[in-house]
Amino acid sequence: MASSVAKYCGPCEARNTTEIAVVWCIDCDDGLCPSCLEHHEVSKASNKHQTIPVMEFKTLRKQINNHIDDLESDLLKQLEDVSNQNISEIDKLLSKLKDKETQIKSLGDSIHRIKETLSNVQVFLATKSVGEKLREEQEWISTLCDQDVAKESILELSADSQLTHLLTDLKHFGTIKVVRKTCQIKVGAWEQQRAA
Numbered sequence: 001m002a003s004s005v006a007k008y009c010g011p012c013e014a015r016n017t018t019e020i021a022v023v024w025c026i027d028c029d030d031g032l033c034p035s036c037l038e039h040h041e042v043s044k045a046s047n048k049h050q051t052i053p054v055m056e057f058k059t060l061r062k063q064i065n066n067h068i069d070d071l072e073s074d075l076l077k078q079l080e081d082v083s084n085q086n087i088s089e090i091d092k093l094l095s096k097l098k099d100k101e102t103q104i105k106s107l108g109d110s111i112h113r114i115k116e117t118l119s120n121v122q123v124f125l126a127t128k129s130v131g132e133k134l135r136e137e138q139e140w141i142s143t144l145c146d147q148d149v150a151k152e153s154i155l156e157l158s159a160d161s162q163l164t165h166l167l168t169d170l171k172h173f174g175t176i177k178v179v180r181k182t183c184q185i186k187v188g189a190w191e192q193q194r195a196a
């Protein structure tokens with residue numbers, strides 16, 4: 001769709017004159033001034049084309065743009081919510097890991113102290129309990145790795161199928177037809193007037 005929608009007459013612009021367009025031809029995707037519209041309506045090539053008053057076209061386009069803007073901000077809001085949630089989960093995980101790091105460090109210090117201060121028999125006995133502690137920590141970490149929060153997260157957008165259809169199937173904004181309403185001429189009244 002041309003960005004200068006319906007502002008100037010396309011055929012006149014092509015002949016280097018500037019005329020304000022009064023209608024927009026949906027088939028030509030171009031604006032037409034009153035004089036070019038006359039030719040357009042009688043020409044065999046274009047007499048079946050659908051035209052729409054420029055003002056109406058602009059309003060319609062504005063409505064569509066607004067709707068698309070709304071959809072876009074909804075999607076961005078959703079993206080922000082999901083990513084914020086993800087970040088807060090990751091923050092929680094990191095703080096848990098930090099705590100664990102401190103615990104494991106102090107376990108390492110204990111092992112060091114045991115080696116330096118205790119007799120061989122005492123070291124042998126203490127090693128057993130330290131080994132158990134280490135296994136516990138190992139288990140804690142592997143349980144953690146199984147949780148979703150520890151997995152790599154990728155945010156994926158699955159486009160609504162209706163949007164794909166819109167892009168491929170929508171060829172026109174709509175069709176224009178003439179709606180005929182009941183005749184407003186009061187035949188009876190005229191005859192009565194004539195009889196009087």
Ligand SMILES: [Zn+2]
Nearest residue numbers: 009012033036
């Ligand atoms: Zn023109």
Ligand SMILES: [Zn+2]
Nearest residue numbers: 025028046049
């Ligand atoms: Zn046309």
